[in-house]
Amino acid sequence: MAEPLCPYFRRCGGCLYQHLDYQEQLRKKADELKLATGAQEVEIFSGEPYFYRTRMDFIFHAGGLGLRERHRWWRIVDIEQCVIASPAINQLVREIRNYFQEVDAFDVRLKRGSLRFAVIRTPPGDSAISFVLNKESGNLPLIMEQIIDFSEKTSALKVVITFVPPNRDVSVSDDFKVIKGQAYLEEELLGRKFLYPIQGFFQNNHELTERLHLYCRSILEKYASRRTFLLDLYAGVGTFGLINADLFREVYLLENYEPAIEAARKNIINSGLKNISPILEDAKNIHKITFPSPLLVVADPPRSGLHPRVLKFLRQFRPKAILYISCNVERLRHDLKALPEYRLERVALFDFFPQTPHLEAVVELKLK
Numbered sequence: 001m002a003e004p005l006c007p008y009f010r011r012c013g014g015c016l017y018q019h020l021d022y023q024e025q026l027r028k029k030a031d032e033l034k035l036a037t038g039a040q041e042v043e044i045f046s047g048e049p050y051f052y053r054t055r056m057d058f059i060f061h062a063g064g065l066g067l068r069e070r071h072r073w074w075r076i077v078d079i080e081q082c083v084i085a086s087p088a089i090n091q092l093v094r095e096i097r098n099y100f101q102e103v104d105a106f107d108v109r110l111k112r113g114s115l116r117f118a119v120i121r122t123p124p125g126d127s128a129i130s131f132v133l134n135k136e137s138g139n140l141p142l143i144m145e146q147i148i149d150f151s152e153k154t155s156a157l158k159v160v161i162t163f164v165p166p167n168r169d170v171s172v173s174d175d176f177k178v179i180k181g182q183a184y185l186e187e188e189l190l191g192r193k194f195l196y197p198i199q200g201f202f203q204n205n206h207e208l209t210e211r212l213h214l215y216c217r218s219i220l221e222k223y224a225s226r227r228t229f230l231l232d233l234y235a236g237v238g239t240f241g242l243i244n245a246d247l248f249r250e251v252y253l254l255e256n257y258e259p260a261i262e263a264a265r266k267n268i269i270n271s272g273l274k275n276i277s278p279i280l281e282d283a284k285n286i287h288k289i290t291f292p293s294p295l296l297v298v299a300d301p302p303r304s305g306l307h308p309r310v311l312k313f314l315r316q317f318r319p320k321a322i323l324y325i326s327c328n329v330e331r332l333r334h335d336l337k338a339l340p341e342y343r344l345e346r347v348a349l350f351d352f353f354p355q356t357p358h359l360e361a362v363v364e365l366k367l368k
Helices: 022-037 087-099 140-151 206-223 239-243 258-271 283-288 308-317 329-337
Strands: 043-045 055-061 064-069 072-078 115-121 128-134 158-164 176-180 184-189 192-197 229-233 250-255 276-280 295-299 321-326 342-350 360-367
Touching (some): 022 342, 043 206, 055 087, 206 342, 206 360, 239 258
Parallel strands (some): 229 295
Antiparallel strands (some): 064 072, 321 360
16 A cells, blocks of 8 residues: 555545555556456556656636546546646646636536636647637637736746537637647657647657657567558557658558648658658548558557457458557457457556556557
């Protein structure tokens, strides 16, 4: 057992494992991954157990900023400092709390009010705050004036205002306005710089993300050659494809979120790489695309896992190896069972989310 570092532990719904010794947390997650994959051994990679997250979605309430109360999602626990958030995030939390003393906070049950979320992102060397507003609030002009004034005082390099409807509990949207800086964040991984949309996905544990990419590259090197092709499936802004493009004849980035593909195109231009082809398409339509052979696949799907049509494609095309990155152990279990043509080679646990039940897994699959 361990003494929780957070004074809000057991009230806040964010962390469930702070009462467990960190090594016990890792053992618990490794056992879960062994059970899901059937692996006898799991490689474990861990980093800082606290102050690691580079993204947090805080919720406005009448008293300031907070996170949802455990088991009572409509109530907010006021948070002055989050012990799993980076120091840079906690600095921006203090700035927001000091400026917005009295707020027209959104009531999630009544569907009234203006300020909903402060989405704070702090990759090394960059920072952004997205103020998420109820687009139907009558106080929008006043709130927007306050945010514009705040943007001139804050240390955040980028500030955007995001508009969402009152009946959707979301913190991102394509309906947004840039107040300060630009609509992209920049993060460096293994010496290569990546732009990604402030409204888009990017891993929120920088240290473990770099170590995961090093691990994946070491596996891809075993299969790669100048006559081999790589498919980066659910590619986002192209991190796996760009980092490993030098190993392959051609790399294909398949992604359905247009702002991410736009960022990927910028990243390709900035990299100077000439052997990468971005494809804007939903993965479920992968059967409509012709790929050359021999092919390797890196698949990093959302929590919903691989679409049934993707699984069908993989079974029919039979790439010689698949590197499957998963954040959902149950979906991973399901998808591995749906790929009987592949043999499990290696399984690794990357503890992107200490103090919580969540994990990131990397599974190497080789065609039998």
